[in-house]
Amino acid sequence: MRALSVSEPWGFDQIKVVEAPDPTPGPGEVLVRMRAVSLNYRDMLMVMGMYGRGSATAPAPITPFSDGCGVVEAVGPGVTRVKPGDRVASLFFQAWNSGPPTLEKLSSALGFPIPGVGRELAVLSQDGVSKVPDFLTDQQVATLPCAALTAWRALFEDGDLKPGDTVVLQGTGGVSIFGLQFAHAAGCRTLITSSSDEKLQRAKALGADELINYREVAEWAKPVREATGGVGTDLIIEVGGGGTIEQSMRAIKIGGHIAIIGVVAGPGSGFNPVGLIGNSAKLQGVSVGSREMFEAMCRAIELHRIQPVVDKVFPWTEVAAAFTAMQGGQHFGKIVLEL
Numbered sequence: 134m135r136a137l138s139v140s141e142p143w144g145f146d147q148i149k150v151v152e153a154p155d156p157t158p159g160p161g162e163v164l165v166r167m168r169a170v171s172l173n174y175r176d177m178l179m180v181m182g183m184y185g186r187g188s189a190t191a192p193a194p195i196t197p198f199s200d201g202c203g204v205v206e207a208v209g210p211g212v213t214r215v216k217p218g219d220r221v222a223s224l225f226f227q228a229w230n231s232g233p234p235t236l237e238k239l240s241s242a243l244g245f246p247i248p249g250v251g252r253e254l255a256v257l258s259q260d261g262v263s264k265v266p267d268f269l270t271d272q273q274v275a276t277l278p279c280a281a282l283t284a285w286r287a288l289f290e291d292g293d294l295k296p297g298d299t300v301v302l303q304g305t306g307g308v309s310i311f312g313l314q315f316a317h318a319a320g321c322r323t324l325i326t327s328s329s330d331e332k333l334q335r336a337k338a339l340g341a342d343e344l345i346n347y348r349e350v351a352e353w354a355k356p357v358r359e360a361t362g363g364v365g366t367d368l369i370i371e372v373g374g375g376g377t378i379e380q381s382m383r384a385i386k387i388g389g390h391i392a393i394i395g396v397v398a399g400p401g402s403g404f405n406p407v408g409l410i411g412n413s414a415k416l417q418g419v420s421v422g423s424r425e426m427f428e429a430m431c432r433a434i435e436l437h438r439i440q441p442v443v444d445k446v447f448p449w450t451e452v453a454a455a456f457t458a459m460q461g462g463q464h465f466g467k468i469v470l471e472l
C-alpha cells in the first residue's frame with residue numbers, strides 16, 4: 134500500500150507518497166481501506182513541523198490526518214463493533230469512548246502521536262472507528278471526526294445551548310461552519326464573522342442570521358451587542374485565540390460561555406482576565422470529543438439531514454496543493470483529499 138509521509142525538513146512540498154507493507158489487523162483491530170480524508174488546521178501545523186515538536190515520543194516520520202472515511206476490509210480476533218463492508222469514520226481520539234477526558238484518552242489522537250489515516254490501508258482499534266449516516270458522501274464523512282465534533286461538543290456538551298439562544302461563530306472555516314449548521318438546526322440565532330462578504334453570503338444561505346465582516350469592523354463585539362439588545366451573546370465559538378479573545382470578552386453576555394478552540398487570529402496583545410469578574414463568563418477549553426459524542430452528533434446530522442460543506446477536493450497525491458489552499462484561507466468549510 135501507499136502512505137503519506139513527512140519528516141524534517143518539514144513543509145507541504147516535503148510530503149512524500151511512500152510504499153509500505155499491507156498491514157494486518159490484530160486482536161480488537163480493524164483494517165480500513167481509506168476513501169477520503171479531510172484537512173484540519175492542526176494537520177497543516179503538523180506537516181510544517183509546528184505541532185508536537187520537542188516531545189520525546191514524537192514519531193518521525195509522520196503520517197498525517199486524523200479525519201477519514203473508509204470501508205472495513207478485514208477485522209482481527211474479538212472485533213464485535215464493525216464487520217467487513219461497513220463504512221466508517223476514523224475517530225480523532227482512538228481511546229476516548231465516553232466520559233470526561235483524561236490524559237490517557239487525550240494521548241490517543243490520530244496523526245500525532247498515533248500515525249494518521251493519510252494512507253490507503255489503516256489498522257485502527259475497533260474503538261477508534263464509528264459507523265456513519267448512509268446519506269452522506271465519503272467526502273462529507275471525512276469532515277466529521279475533528280471539526281464537526283469540536284463544534285458539537287462546544288455547543289451541546291459543554292455549552293448547554295438551548296433553542297432561542299444566540300451563538301457567535303468566528304470565521305467560515307471547518308469548525309465554525311459546522312457550528313453554524315448545528316446551532317441553526319437547534320433553533321438558535323447565529324451571528325457569524327468573516328473577512329469576506331462573499332463568504333458571509335454563503336453563510337447566510339446556510340442560515341446565518343447576522344453577518345459581520347471582521348476586516349471592516351475590527352471591534353465586532355459592538356454589532357454583536359447591538360444585535361442582542363445590549364445583552365451580549367450566550368455562546369462564542371472562539372477559534373481566533375489571542376487575536377480575538379478581547380472582542381469575545383466584550384461580546385459575551387453575563388454568565389455566557391466562550392468555547393476556547395483555536396488560534397487562527399494569532400497571539401493578540403495579551404489577555405486581561407479582569408473582565409471575567411464583572412461578567413461571570415465561563416471560558417472552557419475544548420479538545421474534540423469522545424466516540425459517544427460523535428455518535429450523538431451523527432444522530433442529529435441524520436435527523437436534520439445536515440450536509441457538511443465540502444468546498445474543495447484534491448486527489449490525495451496533490452496534498453501540497455490542498456495545504457496551500459488552506460493556508461491561503463480561500464476555503465469555506467472543509468477541504469478534502471480523495472484516495
Ligand SMILES: NC(=O)c1ccc[n+]([C@@H]2O[C@H](COP(=O)([O-])OP(=O)(O)OC[C@H]3O[C@@H](n4cnc5c(N)ncnc54)[C@H](OP(=O)(O)O)[C@@H]3O)[C@@H](O)[C@H]2O)c1
Binds near residue numbers: 309326347377466
Ligand atoms: N480544540 C480543538 O479541539 C480544535 C478542533 C478543531 C480545530 N481547532 C482549531 O480551531 C481553529 C480553526 O480550525 P478550522 O479547522 O476551522 O480552521 P480553518 O478551516 O482553516 O478555518 C480558519 C478560518 O478562520 C478564520 N479566521 C482567520 N482569522 C480570523 C480572525 N481574526 N477572526 C475570525 N476568524 C478568523 C478565517 O475565516 P474567513 O476566511 O471567513 O475570514 C479562516 O477561514 C484552528 O486553530 C484549529 O487548530 C481546534
